[in-house]
Amino acid sequence: MDKNRRDLIGLAGAATIGSSLTTFAGRSVHAAQADYPNKPIKLIVPFPPGGGTDLIGRFLAKQLSVALNQSVIVDNRSGAGGMIGSQACAAAPADGYTISVGITGTHALPVAMGVKQTYDPIGDFTAISLLGYSPNFLLVHPSFPARTVAEFIEVVRAHPGVYSFGSWGNGSGGHFAGEYLKKIAKLDMQHVPYKGVAPMINDLVGGQIVVAFGDGGASPPQVKAGKIIALAAAGTRRSPALPDISTFDEQGIKFIADSWYGIFGPTRLPAEIVGRLSDEFRKILAQADSLSMLASFGLVAQAAGPAEFKQLVQRDIELWTKVARDANIQSES
Incomplete structure (x- = not known):
């Protein structure tokens, strides 16, 4: 067998092995997503225990745990106005096992004031579900x-x-x-x-x-x-x-200035996982006991899917950036 032919056969074999490995890896990822969740999920609450956001997060963690038949553990990562916990979510693996509660104050207002953040509130996250609004x-x-x-x-x-x-x-x-x-x-x-x-x-x-x-x-x-x-x-x-x-x-006054609450994951979260979580939160927020409990925390429950929720975050960033510029609202840090 001549050298050129051996090289061609070698390349063909390498290509076949590479293709097989790619196929195997793809099937493994798909299988992992189909089996989701097969271990506890961490829900980051970027504020201390006992506050309103913590109470909402703990209630939803319990409800999600029941819906998924899997443990959902609340992880309070407070500090820097919620930015430390949000950063922890952004830096987590995009496998669906770390998600976080986000609010207007962690994903819109800091950007509006020009606060130096270690994360991009749009590009570094996957918007999963709106939870509702708390009117001022x-x-x-x-x-x-x-x-x-x-x-x-x-x-x-x-x-x-x-x-x-x-x-x-x-x-x-x-x-x-x-x-x-x-x-x-x-x-x-x-x-x-x-x-x-x-x-x-x-x-x-x-x-x-x-x-x-x-x-x-x-x-x-x-x-x-x-x-x-x-x-x-x-x-x-x-x-x-x-x-x-x-x-x-x-x-008769066209004026809306409420604060929204939502669930985020790291960027590039697989669509299957995003869809699963979004659907479960939608079902949770439709339950009478959930509406009643969240209302006791001052939250007007309202679900919205990933695309609509992401658009809401983008619109709020634009609105509050303009308000901050016109009123000269600046961060003290």
Whole structure:
């Protein structure tokens, strides 16, 4: 047998082996996906235990565990406003065994403020499922001379520069909501940042400030007690935590400034796994007990699939980046 022929046969053999290995690897990956999940799943919550996001994550982990007949373990990775936990998810293997809870404050607001992140909130993640929204509330002290949004705007416009609004921190959802309302309603107000929701609510109750934007967790108890007044919910729907409080839209003001919650995985997560998880979360969010439990955490449950959820994140980044630029909202870090 001549050398050229031997070389050709050798190349053909190598090609056959390579093709076989590729086919085997492809079948192995497919089999692994078909067998998913065959080991515990880690759900990263990028905030400390006991908070609203943690409570939502733990409830959903339990429900998902039942649906998949597999353990789902909550891993609290707090720090840097949720960026440490989010980075841990982005850096995880794209095998479906590490997913995370993400919110507006981890995937949209930092980008809007130009915060230096170690991850791309779009390119480094796979959007799996929207979980729902938590509307912010426009709150006032009982002494404030307005009980509707229209009256509020009239009062503030009549006293430019006199009133300020509080939020639970610089660059928080409440801060962005206040600046956004200032822009569309043409209001002259200063921002007063607090280090957390609790001290802001305490000062609002005490009358040290008379206007604030509060979240759906800490605000409702004080509203129900009559210590502060909620003029409107800044969401697409009323909050189950305060069902008697109408939305801005219901009062004739086109204004939405809620915070969304969702589930993410690392980028390049296989479509079969994304579809499986998205379907399971959709089923979970359709259950009456899930709606009731999530409502107790101030969340308006609403599922959306991967494509729609990704579009929502992209739209929010664009919106809040514009608001941050117009209001000169900058990170303190």
